[in-house]
Amino acid sequence: MMEYQLSDLKISGVSGAAGGSYDNVSIDGVGKVSGPIVARRFKGNGHIRMKAHLTADELEVNGTMDVKGNMKFGNMKADGLLTIAGGVSGESCELNGMMSIKGDCELEHFTGKGGFTVGGLLSAGQLEFQLQGQGKANEIGVENLIIRQADVGMWNKLFSGIIPKLKPELRVGVIEGDNIDIEFTTADIVRGNVVIIGQGCSIGRVEYRSKLSVHPGAAIMKEEKVSD
Numbered sequence: 001m002m003e004y005q006l007s008d009l010k011i012s013g014v015s016g017a018a019g020g021s022y023d024n025v026s027i028d029g030v031g032k033v034s035g036p037i038v039a040r041r042f043k044g045n046g047h048i049r050m051k052a053h054l055t056a057d058e059l060e061v062n063g064t065m066d067v068k069g070n071m072k073f074g075n076m077k078a079d080g081l082l083t084i085a086g087g088v089s090g091e092s093c094e095l096n097g098m099m100s101i102k103g104d105c106e107l108e109h110f111t112g113k114g115g116f117t118v119g120g121l122l123s124a125g126q127l128e129f130q131l132q133g134q135g136k137a138n139e140i141g142v143e144n145l146i147i148r149q150a151d152v153g154m155w156n157k158l159f160s161g162i163i164p165k166l167k168p169e170l171r172v173g174v175i176e177g178d179n180i181d182i183e184f185t186t187a188d189i190v191r192g193n194v195v196i197i198g199q200g201c202s203i204g205r206v207e208y209r210s211k212l213s214v215h216p217g218a219a220i221m222k223e224e225k226v227s228d
Contacts, residue, residue, distance in 0.1 A: 007022060008023055011031040032049045033050050036052040042054065043059075044060070047063055048063065048066070052068060054072070056074070056076075067083070072088075076090055078093070083099075088103070091108045095112030095113075098114050101120075104120035105124075107127075109124070110126070116135050117137070121140075124143075128145075129147055131169065134170075136170070142175075142177040142180075147170050147182040150168065176191045188203075191207045197214045199218060200218070201219070206224070209228060
């Protein structure tokens with residue numbers, strides 16, 4: 001994105017900054033940034049609070065991060081808990097943890113393990129996710145989608161019945177894509193070219209163009225082969 005050299009921003013311990021444009025941003029500890037940040041590389045460890053938009057070519061987060069605006073990046077790797085009040089857009093996101101997005105989420109590659117909530121449209125070229133908690137979106141539009149249930153611990157199994165976010169399942173209104181391969185998914189409509197409905201799925205309506213495969217442990221109220 002940027003071809004000229006900027007200064008760096010480093011926050012350690014318990015501190016804050018006003019925001020701005022930087023080459024490298026490093027936050028270790030408890031950091032609060034009150035204005036928008038634009039950076040070539042952003043790395044945060046600990047507890048980070050962003051009061052405005054965050055834009056970075058390379059973004060790495062370990063811990064918790066709360067972004068009150070939009071988040072835009074080239075590549076992001078995140079371990080922990082992320083809460084974004086706006087929308088998210090980027091090339092690649094590798095998530096190990098939980099991410100909650102109030103707006104839309106547009107990614108070329110979205111992979112990971114854990115859970116996510118997208119208040120609007122989740123759009124991705126490639127989406128492959130292992131659910132340890134709940135995945136939730138209003139609508140998903142993809143080229144290729146693979147949803148699996150990861151191995152979950154004893155505490156998840158014990159409490160998932162009373163805490164919905166701990167239940168490793170995908171809940172979505174509409175899924176549209178080219179190749180769709182899902183397990184443990186509850187959806188109103190699934191619409192695709194090649195569609196594989198795996199175990200634990202409960203689908204209101206499936207529309208497919210080329211091929212439909214349904215696991216004996218899945219439930220579909222209505223299925224229809226449609227033309228191009």
